[in-house]
Amino acid sequence: MKKLALFVILVLIFGTISPSLVNHAYAQNDPSILLRIAIQADKQIVNQLDRVYGDQIPNNVQIIYDKGHTAVQSLDESLPDNLKKAKKDFLSAMNAFMQISRIISQSDIKVVNTSDKINRDLSSEIDRLEKYVKTLETISKKYNVNVSNDFIKIHNLIEKTRNQTDDENIRYDKIIDEIKIILNSIKNDIHESASKHRSDFIKRFFDRLLDRIDQQLIQAENAGIDQSQIEKAQGLILEIKELLSKNQIKNVKIVYVELKELMKNIGYSIRIT
Amino acid sequence: MNSLFEPIQLKTSLGDDGILFVRNDRIFDTMVKTPLLVASMIIVAALIPIQSSFSSPRALDLIIYPDGSTHVSTEIDLDPFLNDYELDLFGSTIDNLVVIGDNEFLLTTDVIDNSALIQTFGSSIISVEYDIHDLVSKQGRLWTFSLDSPSDFTLLLPKNSAIVGMTNLPINMEIINDRNQLTLSSGKTEIDYFYSINTSDPITDPKTESNNFLYAIIGGVIIFIIVGSGIIIRNKQKNLKPIQNIQTIQKNNVSDIEMIFKLKPDLREDDKELVKFIFNNGGEALESELRKKFLQPRTTMWRAVKRLEREGVIDIEKKDLQNLVKIRKNMEKEE
Numbered sequence: 001m002k003k004l005a006l007f008v009i010l011v012l013i014f015g016t017i018s019p020s021l022v023n024h025a026y027a028q029n030d031p032s033i034l035l036r037i038a039i040q041a042d043k044q045i046v047n048q049l050d051r052v053y054g055d056q057i058p059n060n061v062q063i064i065y066d067k068g069h070t071a072v073q074s075l076d077e078s079l080p081d082n083l084k085k086a087k088k089d090f091l092s093a094m095n096a097f098m099q100i101s102r103i104i105s106q107s108d109i110k111v112v113n114t115s116d117k118i119n120r121d122l123s124s125e126i127d128r129l130e131k132y133v134k135t136l137e138t139i140s141k142k143y144n145v146n147v148s149n150d151f152i153k154i155h156n157l158i159e160k161t162r163n164q165t166d167d168e169n170i171r172y173d174k175i176i177d178e179i180k181i182i183l184n185s186i187k188n189d190i191h192e193s194a195s196k197h198r199s200d201f202i203k204r205f206f207d208r209l210l211d212r213i214d215q216q217l218i219q220a221e222n223a224g225i226d227q228s229q230i231e232k233a234q235g236l237i238l239e240i241k242e243l244l245s246k247n248q249i250k251n252v253k254i255v256y257v258e259l260k261e262l263m264k265n266i267g268y269s270i271r272i273t
Numbered sequence: 274m275n276s277l278f279e280p281i282q283l284k285t286s287l288g289d290d291g292i293l294f295v296r297n298d299r300i301f302d303t304m305v306k307t308p309l310l311v312a313s314m315i316i317v318a319a320l321i322p323i324q325s326s327f328s329s330p331r332a333l334d335l336i337i338y339p340d341g342s343t344h345v346s347t348e349i350d351l352d353p354f355l356n357d358y359e360l361d362l363f364g365s366t367i368d369n370l371v372v373i374g375d376n377e378f379l380l381t382t383d384v385i386d387n388s389a390l391i392q393t394f395g396s397s398i399i400s401v402e403y404d405i406h407d408l409v410s411k412q413g414r415l416w417t418f419s420l421d422s423p424s425d426f427t428l429l430l431p432k433n434s435a436i437v438g439m440t441n442l443p444i445n446m447e448i449i450n451d452r453n454q455l456t457l458s459s460g461k462t463e464i465d466y467f468y469s470i471n472t473s474d475p476i477t478d479p480k481t482e483s484n485n486f487l488y489a490i491i492g493g494v495i496i497f498i499i500v501g502s503g504i505i506i507r508n509k510q511k512n513l514k515p516i517q518n519i520q521t522i523q524k525n526n527v528s529d530i531e532m533i534f535k536l537k538p539d540l541r542e543d544d545k546e547l548v549k550f551i552f553n554n555g556g557e558a559l560e561s562e563l564r565k566k567f568l569q570p571r572t573t574m575w576r577a578v579k580r581l582e583r584e585g586v587i588d589i590e591k592k593d594l595q596n597l598v599k600i601r602k603n604m605e606k607e608e
Contacts, residue, residue: 007501007504030446033443034443044436044467090442094440095438097437097465098437098439102412102415102438104413105414106412121340127338128342135371138377139379191381198378209356256356
């Protein structure tokens with residue numbers, strides 16, 4: 001029995017520490033990835049240099065490229081035995097290629113941020129909307145929201161836009177805005193339909209929470225905390241329970257904020273920690 | 274002359290009157306309650322990850338679209354006693370934000386600048402999806418992705434993109450539908466990429482190289498568990514009294530796909546598609562294969578697989594650090 005107990009303890013200790021060991025090992029399970037990325041970057045940089053400069057590569061760029069290319073060769077030699085050096089070579093190569101790509105691009109055009117709507121691509125915009133539509137479709141089915149006609153309409157609009165992306169006469173921004181309006185209306189419908197589930201969900205949450213606060217108040221009382229504070233907190237709990245029974249969720253939240261603050265003053269933060 | 278005190282260890286038998294004393298070499302049997310000790314260890318082992326995981330993403334997946342906009346999907350473990358949670362977004366230009374709580378409950382969210390105030394009301398896990406336009410910038414033909422991530426994350430790059438610079442070492446790389454997916458560690462990351470015709474081929478799929486250290490650990494744990502289980506079972510069998518009433522549950526052998534759907538009529542349509550694929554794939558498939566087949570992000574597929582496990586349709590096993598999903602051979606009929 002003694003041996004068995006010791007054995008189980010050993011297994012548990014090993015089981016507790018092994019995840020960190022496994023993660024560490026996983027990070028290094030295929031170092032050849034580094035070489036593949038570096039080789040592809042090297043090829044791409046050669047193409048870009050050829051496109052931009054032809055045979056007239058500036059000296060400073062050539063020096064950086066040579067540094068990067070040498071690091072790729074060194075990376076190839078370091079693998080698979082010298083992982084530490086391989087990592088250093090990889091970062092050195094990618095840093096050099098990054099510098100070159102930025103030098104090449106500086107001569108092109110000003111920086112463009114994709115947060116500007118004008119720079120967004122129509123096909124990508126449709127892909128994103130389609131993903132969003134699918135998510136809302138799944139949620140609406142869960143709550144039996146009757147919006148299937150709206151979804152059919154959206155799918156038709158998406159298909160129409162996809163099939164005519166090159167037609168300059170079509171105002172795609174208008175179609176996308178139309179889709180977004182329908183989606184917002186669907187989202188509102190889902191929120192409305194889910195309100196019954198929602199209030200049950202919130203009530204269950206507050207039931208759990210208030211039970212916990214009740215227990216904390218008993219502890220506070222035993223610890224000799226000011227009785228008036230405890231009574232005030234108990235009063236707020238009763239008020240929340242009454243508001244919950246009347247389904248006045250907004251007011252519940254307001255009173256709860258007050259209770260939370262009071263509990264903090266008493267010295268009990270309402271958290272599970 | 275005989276010594277007045279005889280060491281207790283030397284006594285051959287303490288008899289019925291010797292109950293006040295214990296033998297030192299039996300201390301584990303009598304003083305330490307082994308099940309209690311084991312249970313405590315299990316609780317400690319289980320609590321370590323929980324303590325460090327509240328409010329931290331358990332998964333973070335990013336997909337970059339060809340125009341540089343990025344789809345973010347993440348799952349976050351939360352303290353179930355919180356009524357709201359402030360999530361730091363990766364930027365301020367956000368579209369299509371959806372936050373789902375426990376039981377796929379759509380949660381109300383207010384976005385203010387770079388953060389979203391989510392009314393969680395006791396959800397222990399929330400799933401967040403949104404599109405963001407702040408993570409990628411473009412200069413000339415060069416695209417730059419930058420992120421300061423709170424956790425490890427996966428990044429699916431657009432088709433035909435070629436990486437030409439990065440500041441971090443990748444943890445892993447996979448090819449998903451001709452696109453490179455990198456797994457990167459937390460912290461600041463910058464990746465430069467071009468769109469290219471010449472190097473449109475994604476970086477070839479990494480060959481699986483064995484890692485002796487990793488397999489040694491896994492092998493060691495498995496051997497430990499098997500041997501330990503064997504000893505425990507053998508000891509238990511010695512002490513077990515015959516069980517008089519064995520409760521029998523009627524189980525159904527699953528031989529065809531229609532039988533599964535008959536037993537589980539309430540499965541969602543998308544879940545049925547998953548089950549069909551796994552069934553036709555010889556009854557098992559890796560979760561990563563399912564993601565590739567159905568083009569779903571890691572979080573979405575994880576939720577689907579967990580849902581099917583809860584429904585009793587599949588079992589999830591670990592295989593080479595991956596989730597292997599298997600159709601259950603015996604399935605109980607849904608009430």
